Amino acid sequence: MTTTPNPTLIYSPKPSIQFTKLQFYICPKPFKSSSSSSSSRSGSFAIKCSNTVNDNNGNASSDPRNNGGGLKNLLSGIVDERVDELLNKEENRAMLDGLDKATQRVEIARRELAQIEQQEIENKKIKEYINQLEIRASEIEECQKELLEARTLVEEAERSLEAQLEDKGSSMTETEREEMYKNKERFESVKAACISAIVGTLAGLPISLTQAANTSQLILPSVITLISCALFGVTFRYAVRRDLDNFQLKTGTSAAFGFVKGLATLGGGPPLELEVGSLTSHAFTGAVYISENLLIFLFAAVGLDFCIKLGILSPFPIETDVSATKMD
Structure with missing residues (x-):
């Protein structure tokens, strides 16, 4: 080797x-020696x-x-x-090989040192980010504490308000309570009349347009339909009460108003004669009038029922405990 x-x-x-x-x-x-006894040549x-x-x-x-x-x-x-x-020499070769290996180890150690320094820099960045997150977390905790305090204050205010209302209600006399209850019921009846009048008038408008030749002839049937539908709304609320799932009661009320208004419209027409032609024409005309009015009141009943289910209109009675005490 x-x-x-x-x-x-x-x-x-x-x-x-x-x-x-x-x-x-x-x-x-040659040189001279200082000694006299001996002389030598060097x-x-x-x-x-x-x-x-x-x-x-x-x-x-x-x-x-x-x-x-x-x-x-x-x-x-x-x-x-x-x-x-x-x-x-062999021993020097081994020393040189060791020197090369030592050099390689030094290079590896330098690279590892560079990696360690890079990791330290990254660790510093991570620590800074963690510190920022901790600061944000502390801020969030403070905000939550403030929200809890505010919620507590709101609940205390609500309880104090309820207590004041209860005190005010307990201080009211029985007459004042009944008067307040009646005013609420009147207001709900007025809402029922308005809803029924609007829906019924809109439903009967196409029928009135087919029968009227001009605008003046359209005014009177529309006003009659408006008034009759308003009365139907008040009656429907008091008739159905809180039995909102009773389909026979709802359709029965609508049919009763439809028959009454249809027959009244038939009575305002030409008089009945004891002839086959007159009887047939009156029967056909009466069926048409009853059908038209029945359709109008059915639309009004559907509108009232829809408003009651949405909470826009309150059924009768508004307060069940007051009505129960009055019945007792």
Whole structure:
């Protein structure tokens, strides 16, 4: 298993080194000793290094000015060889692999740190949002408390008003109560008369238009129908009372008014003669009049019943407890 050295650790100098020659020059220098008893000769030597570097033409030159650069190149080559030896060792390979793994772990740790910082920022935003929600919740609770207090005040006002009305009602005499009850009943009877008159007149208007030649002839039948329907409304309210589901009573009242008005209209016509033609014509005319008036009063009864069921009109009697006391 071979490993390639790291290219950043290899230094490639520009000049190529052919060979290096070390020259030693020994220069003996005599010196005088200060001692008179003994004298000895010692020598000192100087080391001079020179290298031969190829110039641009490939010729070797040993210029003294290039000695410094050659030494630098020599040392860099030695360092490169030493680095290569260190990189090729097994224990250094394991160390380099550990260094790479440590670098990867550092990068992973940096990414995790960035994610943690992002999560912290998001958590801060979530906390701020939760704080806003808590503030809103507290405001809502305060509003609910105020609403409860206001509702309590309204209920107290209603109870006090009811108490005042009860006190006022208890202070009223029996005569005043009866008078107030009669006024209510009269007002409901007037409403029944108005409703019946309007509905009955509108229902009889097409019939009157077929019988009248001009507008003046339309006024009298319309007025008669209006008055008779108003009386029918008051009578219908007192006749039906609170028995609103009695269909026979409702239709019986309408039929009675229809027969009475139809026969009255027939009596206002030409007199009856004791002949077959006169009897036949009066019978046919009477049936037509009764049918027309019966239709008018049936429409008025339907309008009254509809208004009673909607609560627009109150049936008779208005107060059942008062009527019960009067019957007792």
